[in-house]
Amino acid sequence: MEKHITLPLTAELARTLHAGDTVYLTGTIYTSRDAGHKRMCEALARGEELPFDPTDATIYYVGPTPAKPGQVIGSAGPTTSGRMDAYAPTMMSVGARGMIGKGARLPEVVEAMKKYSGVYFGAIGGAGALLAKCIKKAELIAYEDLGAEALRKLYVEEMPLVVIIDSEGRNLYEEGRAAYLAGRK
Amino acid sequence: MREIEASRITEVVKRLCMEANEHLPEDVKCAIRDCRACEDGAIAQGVLDNIIENFEIADRENVPICQDTGMACVFLEIGQDVHITGGLLADAVNEGVRQGYAEGYLRKSVVKDPIRRGNTGDNTPAMIYTEIVAGEEIKITVGPKGFGSENMSMIRMFKPSAGLQGIKDFILEVVETAGPNPCPPMVVGVGIGGTFDKAALLAKKALMRPIDSENPDPYYADLEKEMLQKVNALGIGPQGFGGRTTAIGLNIETMPTHIAGMPCAVNINCHVTRHKTEVI
Numbered sequence: 001m002e003k004h005i006t007l008p009l010t011a012e013l014a015r016t017l018h019a020g021d022t023v024y025l026t027g028t029i030y031t032s033r034d035a036g037h038k039r040m041c042e043a044l045a046r047g048e049e050l051p052f053d054p055t056d057a058t059i060y061y062v063g064p065t066p067a068k069p070g071q072v073i074g075s076a077g078p079t080t081s082g083r084m085d086a087y088a089p090t091m092m093s094v095g096a097r098g099m100i101g102k103g104a105r106l107p108e109v110v111e112a113m114k115k116y117s118g119v120y121f122g123a124i125g126g127a128g129a130l131l132a133k134c135i136k137k138a139e140l141i142a143y144e145d146l147g148a149e150a151l152r153k154l155y156v157e158e159m160p161l162v163v164i165i166d167s168e169g170r171n172l173y174e175e176g177r178a179a180y181l182a183g184r185k
Numbered sequence: 186m187r188e189i190e191a192s193r194i195t196e197v198v199k200r201l202c203m204e205a206n207e208h209l210p211e212d213v214k215c216a217i218r219d220c221r222a223c224e225d226g227a228i229a230q231g232v233l234d235n236i237i238e239n240f241e242i243a244d245r246e247n248v249p250i251c252q253d254t255g256m257a258c259v260f261l262e263i264g265q266d267v268h269i270t271g272g273l274l275a276d277a278v279n280e281g282v283r284q285g286y287a288e289g290y291l292r293k294s295v296v297k298d299p300i301r302r303g304n305t306g307d308n309t310p311a312m313i314y315t316e317i318v319a320g321e322e323i324k325i326t327v328g329p330k331g332f333g334s335e336n337m338s339m340i341r342m343f344k345p346s347a348g349l350q351g352i353k354d355f356i357l358e359v360v361e362t363a364g365p366n367p368c369p370p371m372v373v374g375v376g377i378g379g380t381f382d383k384a385a386l387l388a389k390k391a392l393m394r395p396i397d398s399e400n401p402d403p404y405y406a407d408l409e410k411e412m413l414q415k416v417n418a419l420g421i422g423p424q425g426f427g428g429r430t431t432a433i434g435l436n437i438e439t440m441p442t443h444i445a446g447m448p449c450a451v452n453i454n455c456h457v458t459r460h461k462t463e464v465i
Contacts (some may be wrong), residue, residue, distance in 0.1 A: 004455065006203075010410075011303075020228070020275065022228075022231070035302075041247060042307075049339075057355055061254065063252060063253075064250050064252050064292070065248075065249045065254060065290055065291055065292040065294060066291075066292070067290070070292045071248075073254065074248070074290055074440070075243075075249040075250070075251060075252040076252050076291070077251055077252050078440075079252075079253070079333065079438075080333045080336070080366050081455050082366065087286050101426070102333075102365065102366070102368065102424065103364075103365050103366035104364055104365055104366060104425075105419060119201065122426075124232055124235050124236065124239070124424060124458050125251075125333060125368030125450045125455065126236065126239070126251045126368040126455050127235050127236055127238075127239040127251075128237055128239070128249060128250065128251045128252040128253075129242040129243040129246070129248050129249065129250060129251075130239040130242055131236055131237050132248070133242070146304075147293060147304050147306070148252075148293065148294070149221065160363045162228065162426065163426075172228075172426055173425050173426070175427075175453070176228060176422065176425075176426040176427030177420045177421060177422065177425070177426075177427040178426055178427070179226075180226060180420045180422060180427035180428050181420040181427075181431075184420070
């Protein structure tokens, strides 16, 4: 099903999304990948606040190329989400709900998604030039020293995504492949 | 003896870094378009449409196809009658990478230590492979390699008794394990033979060969076709969402090996299989 949704991603909204849905996302999201997640989780462990309010937030796993003059941001496609599996349950435990990336997730992430009504969206890996077109604003908010891995606040319009894993734990990687193989028989 | 200025090498490497990251090779574009025509699922078609639109934007606007502009793998075939003047070869290549990644607004994705990390800030050092060949030219190939796919690659030292079946099973095992992670549809590079290190290098070189070419040995050309078909029968599909196109190409490179061994490396690449060559 095709859906156009506006953030923030409340638990109610999250529960209306199902694996296999094509979603066009509009609103504010935050970027973070390996080094940024490590720092945020270390900050939480020390009892410190995050650089942004995680309540109902959506995090995009991306490290963009530098913006050329006149560009809002450089190419900005998703990185492999599995590297954030160690941190994702912690992020959800403080309120973050949406994750945008690509690739498989561990069972403990899926369990946390079921517990906190999380949604894992897939953006097309390797389509960084296309995805950059949906990003209308980009602002560096923390960890500038990490370069491409710094935390950014983005405003996106109609960002094309697919729900890979929904808040009930249903998984498009499993269902899509099974459906294709069943259809071939 | 022909003299080539090191600065000439820098200038070519710089340009190749930028061009390889912005413009996908024609063979890869054709393969993606052909696969789009063969998919019948709506999600798979949609993914491939977006992938095509993406490389068209990159072509038109001279922007990176993918944000992971990779580690710069630089292959140099140096004629033995060439004398490089005015600087060291490695310095010239790294300076080209430094300039190309700065001027091309490419991402700096290299850390200075594998465990202690820390970005080098200029995407150096390049991964440099030199080969001395006949003649008085230098053939330079730059293949930026992203790590979403690099991370899903594997090598195994087989006993010779594992035979052809062992190799076939291993290729499928690597692709199956990679699943949706390396941004399928992928390109699969297979290196068989040599030593532990040479097998890996052969697999990387296999990724630099056009995917519409075939191994000159008919035995391996047939194996390439058979394994591409088997990989695509796995049903992983574009982005892993299910479908016919799991891989758009599979190249095999081989060399002699030891009586006791049969090394096999499988190097996975994404649909953004970039490489650009120039001869000076």
